[in-house]
Amino acid sequence: xxxxxxxxxxxxxxxxxxxxxxxxxxxxxxxxxxxxxxxxxxxxxxxxxxxxxxxxxxxxxxxxxxxxxxxxxxxxxxxxxxxxxxxxxxxxxxxxxxxxxxxxxxxxxxxxxxxxxxxxxxxxxxxxxxxxxxxxxxxxxxxxxxxxxxxxxxxxxxxxxxxxxxxxxxxxxxxxxxxxxxxxxxxxxxxxxxxxxxxxxxxxxxxxxxxxxxxxxxxxxxxxxxxxxxxxxxxxxxxxxx
Ligand SMILES: O=C1O[C@H](COP(=O)(O)O)[C@@H](O)[C@H](O)[C@H]1O
Numbered sequence: 001x002x003x004x005x006x007x008x009x010x011x012x013x014x015x016x017x018x019x020x021x022x023x024x025x026x027x028x029x030x031x032x033x034x035x036x037x038x039x040x041x042x043x044x045x046x047x048x049x050x051x052x053x054x055x056x057x058x059x060x061x062x063x064x065x066x067x068x069x070x071x072x073x074x075x076x077x078x079x080x081x082x083x084x085x086x087x088x089x090x091x092x093x094x095x096x097x098x099x100x101x102x103x104x105x106x107x108x109x110x111x112x113x114x115x116x117x118x119x120x121x122x123x124x125x126x127x128x129x130x131x132x133x134x135x136x137x138x139x140x141x142x143x144x145x146x147x148x149x150x151x152x153x154x155x156x157x158x159x160x161x162x163x164x165x166x167x168x169x170x171x172x173x174x175x176x177x178x179x180x181x182x183x184x185x186x187x188x189x190x191x192x193x194x195x196x197x198x199x200x201x202x203x204x205x206x207x208x209x210x211x212x213x214x215x216x217x218x219x220x221x222x223x224x225x226x227x228x229x230x231x232x233x234x235x236x237x238x239x240x241x242x
Pocket of ligand 1: 137
């Protein structure tokens with residue numbers, strides 16, 4: 001499903017509505033809400049909205065469990081940290097219990113951390129389907145999503161839920177949920193806007209199936225639903241306008 005908005009404010013409001021709806025439905029059905037946050041700049045306005053009324057008061061924060069879809073392996077004070085952005089814009093301003101928030105950062109080597117993060121997820125989902133209620137994702141100009149970058153071996157991962165690897169062009173480690181893990185989600189919401197995303201959006205949605213080059217094509221939830229929240233500029237190269 002593709003929903004097109006004129007402004008990023010309208011797009012972020014739509015994302016906030018979906019966030020509230022997913023949270024309330026999950027808590028009603030299972031007594032808790034498990035979400036994977038996205039990084040980058042696209043969700044910043046959404047996070048600021050969720051931190052304020054009316055949205056802040058509509059989310060059942062006490063029953064919310066926060067994970068991340070991906071992270072740059074930098075400490076939590078570093079401006080490149082996806083978690084830092086989410087804490088400063090959202091998580092420091094809402095009553096989510098600290099022990100229910102799982103940033104992708106810790107002691108030791110990134111590969112070991114990825115194994116531990118996977119164990120945390122396994123224990124969180126023990127005795128129930130390993131399904132996020134909501135996964136928020138962005139998409140880079142190059143078609144990457146989470147830290148699934150074009151041409152990287154992690155794109156071929158079929159077993160592991162979490163992987164760490166060194167991303168040579170950025171000279172840093174990345175940690176990411178893998179496609180098989182993301183694709184278990186009940187709902188996946190992409191937030192993608194701006195002209196710079198137009199080419200990748202066209203390739204991902206209407207191009208040939210080539211996830212090695214456009215990794216966002218790997219996102220195909222097995223049972224869940226994918227919603228693309230986009231603006232008009234991002235849709236400018238789509239041949240059939242949604
Ligand atoms: O590096 C990353 O980039 C993507 C896209 O970011 P955006 O600034 O274009 O929104 C993001 O989804 C991912 O979480 C992040 O690590």
